[in-house]
Amino acid sequence: MLDDFLVRAALAGVGTAIAAGLLGCFVVWRRMAYFGDATAHAAVLGVALALLFGTSITLGVGIVALLMAVLIHGLSGQGAAVDTMLGVLAHGALALGLVAVTLIPGQRIDLDAYLFGDVLSVTRMDLAVIWGGGALVVGVLWWHWSAMLTATLSPDLAYAAGINPRREQLVLTLLLAAVVAVAIKVVGALLITALLIIPAAAARNYASTPERMALLSMAIGALSAIAGLRLAVIFDTTVGPAIICVAAFIFAVSAVGTALRRLRGA
Amino acid sequence: MSLINLEKIDFGHGGQRVLQGVSLSLNAGEIVTIVGPNGSGKSTLLRIIIGALKPQNGKVTRQEGLRIGYVPQKLHIDPTLPMTVNRFLNLPHAVDVKAAAEALQTAGVVGVGARQMSQLSGGQFQRVLLARAILSKPDVLMLDEATQGLDQPGSAAFYRQIDAVRRDIGCAVLMVSHELHVVMSASDRVICLNGHICCEGTPEVVSAAPAYRELFGSGTGGALALYRHDHDHGHDHNHDGHHHHKAAE
Numbered sequence: 001m002l003d004d005f006l007v008r009a010a011l012a013g014v015g016t017a018i019a020a021g022l023l024g025c026f027v028v029w030r031r032m033a034y035f036g037d038a039t040a041h042a043a044v045l046g047v048a049l050a051l052l053f054g055t056s057i058t059l060g061v062g063i064v065a066l067l068m069a070v071l072i073h074g075l076s077g078q079g080a081a082v083d084t085m086l087g088v089l090a091h092g093a094l095a096l097g098l099v100a101v102t103l104i105p106g107q108r109i110d111l112d113a114y115l116f117g118d119v120l121s122v123t124r125m126d127l128a129v130i131w132g133g134g135a136l137v138v139g140v141l142w143w144h145w146s147a148m149l150t151a152t153l154s155p156d157l158a159y160a161a162g163i164n165p166r167r168e169q170l171v172l173t174l175l176l177a178a179v180v181a182v183a184i185k186v187v188g189a190l191l192i193t194a195l196l197i198i199p200a201a202a203a204r205n206y207a208s209t210p211e212r213m214a215l216l217s218m219a220i221g222a223l224s225a226i227a228g229l230r231l232a233v234i235f236d237t238t239v240g241p242a243i244i245c246v247a248a249f250i251f252a253v254s255a256v257g258t259a260l261r262r263l264r265g266a
Numbered sequence: 267m268s269l270i271n272l273e274k275i276d277f278g279h280g281g282q283r284v285l286q287g288v289s290l291s292l293n294a295g296e297i298v299t300i301v302g303p304n305g306s307g308k309s310t311l312l313r314i315i316i317g318a319l320k321p322q323n324g325k326v327t328r329q330e331g332l333r334i335g336y337v338p339q340k341l342h343i344d345p346t347l348p349m350t351v352n353r354f355l356n357l358p359h360a361v362d363v364k365a366a367a368e369a370l371q372t373a374g375v376v377g378v379g380a381r382q383m384s385q386l387s388g389g390q391f392q393r394v395l396l397a398r399a400i401l402s403k404p405d406v407l408m409l410d411e412a413t414q415g416l417d418q419p420g421s422a423a424f425y426r427q428i429d430a431v432r433r434d435i436g437c438a439v440l441m442v443s444h445e446l447h448v449v450m451s452a453s454d455r456v457i458c459l460n461g462h463i464c465c466e467g468t469p470e471v472v473s474a475a476p477a478y479r480e481l482f483g484s485g486t487g488g489a490l491a492l493y494r495h496d497h498d499h500g501h502d503h504n505h506d507g508h509h510h511h512k513a514a515e
Contacts, residue, residue: 159318160336
């Protein structure tokens with residue numbers, strides 16, 4: 001079954017979408033979208049470094065995303081103008097990565113694959129990394145769920161209950177780096193944030209509790225992955241952007257549905 | 267044996283001194299109110315006690331395993347986060363359905379369990395925060411201007427509720443307020459704070475203290491009388507002697 005590249009692509013897409021759909025809820029609740037962007041854009045620099053040192057792309061991306069995430073986490077504790085700093089870091093890392101990739105001697109690299117993903121070329125090894133990383137993200141979130149939710153609601157409520165909200169934030173940051181490393185093959189560095197926030201945003205108005213929103217977000221992500229892959233094959237387009245298009249379409253339908261419900265309620 | 271003990275706490279923020287040499291202790295079962303003008307460091311003091319802020323100098327000692335029920339000044343729930351009252355009551359620890367319903371009843375807000383937090387009125391919201399704080403079976407209930415946004419009868423009712431809760435579960439209460447007229451008569455001890463502790467003692471001692479009068483003027487005497495008037499007519503409230511109105515009248 002895994003011999004079929006479409007099956008591998010579907011499994012890679014679904015695995016990534018589930019992890020991103022779950023983590024994406026926290027990204028939305030805590031307004032970390034820009035944070036996600038910065039970590040994801042740094043991934044391109046990771047690709048360049050991995051090629052330069054001849055290591056695996058996942059490793060390079062993972063390490064650079066991790067360093068970026070820790071750097072941002074440190075900065076966010078300073079209370080300075082974080083969004084400006086994030087903007088500088090995100091685009092600085094992206095530009096540096098783009099330049100560095102073209103400077104690597106003796107290699108003609110298909111940069112699009114890293115910017116927009118290349119899920120059709122996913123190998124069994126990639127699949128193992130994606131599902132392993134995804135399982136790690138889901139597992140850690142499961143384990144930390146209550147503490148993270150409390151810290152997200154209010155750092156002070158967390159402190160009073162003996163939970164350190166800074167620690168929970170650091171864990172989230174590290175998980176974000178893991179999702180970036182996992183997702184770059186599927187949707188590419190530029191669209192990872194979309195895979196994080198769009199399914200969560202689409203789920204928001206159809207859930208009454210955080211848990212239901214998380215489940216719905218994962219389901220919407222998985223559905224987008226499968227439908228996006230199918231559409232990409234039919235219309236012969238890039239898969240990553242197609243997945244995001246489906247997610248955005250689901251979001252639009254959910255927004256219209258919410259507006260209609262309000263009208264009827266009013 | 268005191269639940270919480272602060273020794274000579276100094277706290278500054280961005281070059282500004284917020285607290286200076288603050289020492290206080292809280293014993294099991296007592297109601298202590300911290301009063302002080304805006305910017306006097308009241309909320310900062312509470313946040314030091316819960317561990318959200320680290321003082322530059324001084325020592326914070328909490329009894330081992332101390333359970334704190336914290337009711338913040340206000341709680342902003344991001345509109346992207348769906349949260350029913352029942353789910354909120356289960357944070358951070360799961361509680362059973364019956365206990366949650368009882369806590370809502372104790373806090374004086376019944377039948378809102380299935381509602382979204384965002385659909386509650388200001389008074390209901392504060393009561394749900396109180397219910398959540400009670401559910402952790404706290405040794406001390408800490409309230410930071412918990413009646414902000416409530417009208418005067420509303421906050422008087424809220425404080426009666428806290429008084430009832432205290433009798434119910436026997437916890438200590440440490441609260442911060444600027445609503446002197448409502449709070450002071452219900453307290454065992456009042457601490458008047460303005461960066462440092464100006465004076466402390468029973469409500470009568472503090473309201474008569476020159477340092478207190480300097481901070482708040484003597485006009486609050488009228489408001490104090492007004493509350494007592496309300497209080498005497500409080501049908502659902504029974505007096506059980508730990509208020510000190512009689513002495514002051």
